[in-house]
Each structure stands twice: as C-alpha cells, then as structure tokens.
Amino acid sequence: MMFRTMLIAAALLAVAPVAAQAEDGVKFSPAYELCLDKPDNGNTYGMLKCGDAEMAFQDARLNKAYKADMADLAEGPVAKAALLKSQRAWIAFRDADCATVRALSGGTIAPIYVQNCYLEHTARRAQALEDLLKP
Template sequence: MRALLIAAVLATGVPATAQAAPKPQTALDRCLASPAGASTMGQIQCIGDAVKAQDARLNQNYAKAMKALTPEQKVKLRAAQRAWIAFKDADCQSLWDDDWGTLSRVTANMCVLDRTSERADELANYPDR
C-alpha cells in the first residue's frame, strides 16, 4: 500500500518538500509486519491486541465522561453506549462469513478495531457539564 502511495506521488510530480511525512509505525503495524503477523491467525492476534489497547482507552474515556455528567446526562450516555455496542457488534459481524474465506475474519476484526478507536476518540471529546 505504501509503495503504491509513493509511486502515485512520484507520478504526480509533486516536489518532495510538499509530500507528507511518513506515518509513524504503530504497534499494530509492527506486529503485522513481523513473522507472527504473516498468517491469518497471526493477523487476528495482532488486531486483537490492538483492540484490547483501544478498548482500555475507550473505557477510560467513558469513565471520565460519566464523572462529569449530571444523573440525567449519565442515563443518556449509558443508553447511547449500549446502542453503540449493539451497532458495532452487528456491523462488524456482518463482515464475517465463512463463504468469504478466512480474510473475512480479518476484515471483521479490523472493523472492531476501527469502531472501538473511533468511539474512544468520540468519548475523549465528550462534552462535560
């Protein structure tokens, strides 16, 4: 993917000074690039480790948001969080089907990672009183 991006930038003739700096490698990137991340099961394990980290961040941000709210606001956020969990689970499960092969498991797990990371960001910016 990165090689295609580099080739596309070079083909456009954009000066090197105008090109974006390379994105720093994440723990997920390093895991997927390792020998352990070469198999489907290895990729799922790498993604699972990243989900655990993002889920911890989500829970921390949720607890912080809840502390700052009135009782009525807490009821609303709790209901929203439960609805979000149901949506995330249904949405990501829809991407996993044995008929689509083992890569659909990777895709479904990446969905969980993406949704969890996005929700953690949303909760980090949740309004306080």
C-alpha cells in the first residue's frame, strides 16, 4: 500500500499545475497564466477551461511544427518516415502516461492532473519539434 501511495504522489507531483514556463523549460502561452490568474478561474471548472484553451494552443503549435518539419526534411522519404514513426510513438507514450495519471488520481482534482499531463507532454513535444531542424 505504501508503494502505491508513493506512486500516486510522484505522478501527481509530475503533473502539478505550472506557470507560463515551468522549471524544466515547458513553454505555455502568456494567455494561459493570465487565464489562471483570474479570480473566476480559481476553481476546478475555471482551471479546466483555461487548460482547454491552452491545450488547443499547444496542439496547434505542435501541428504547425510537425508540418514544418515534414516540409523541410531534405533527406526525403526515409527521414519523413522516421519522423512519422516517432510522432506516432510519442502519441502512444503520451496517452499511456496520462492514462497512468488518470488511474492513480482520484477525486475532483483528478481531471486537472490528467489535463496537465496532456498539456505538459504536448508543450514539450511542440518545443522538441520546433527545435528539431534548427541549425
């Protein structure tokens, strides 16, 4: 039972709500922090609403970077196939990782932890794709 409690604590700490840029360099939009700072959003509904808007922003950022990388790959079909494979693997990992957070979470705060899991993974991947072909 102690091991399960430690797993839950570790999972929840890993996806705790973050500011516009987390210590590990995860970049969020300035609008996200402003949204979270509004007094009306100091509850679960408000936090999830802010998170939904940020998720849409980060998802668009990720898709833009992915499409740009695919368009810029000079190495041709082999490199493009590798990027596609890595993107599919990342999606599977993200979904499995956040499913673990969902399974370990409970109560009314669980949706926030799960949303933050998806949000942090997506923001990190967007940054990785933006940096992929930088000189």
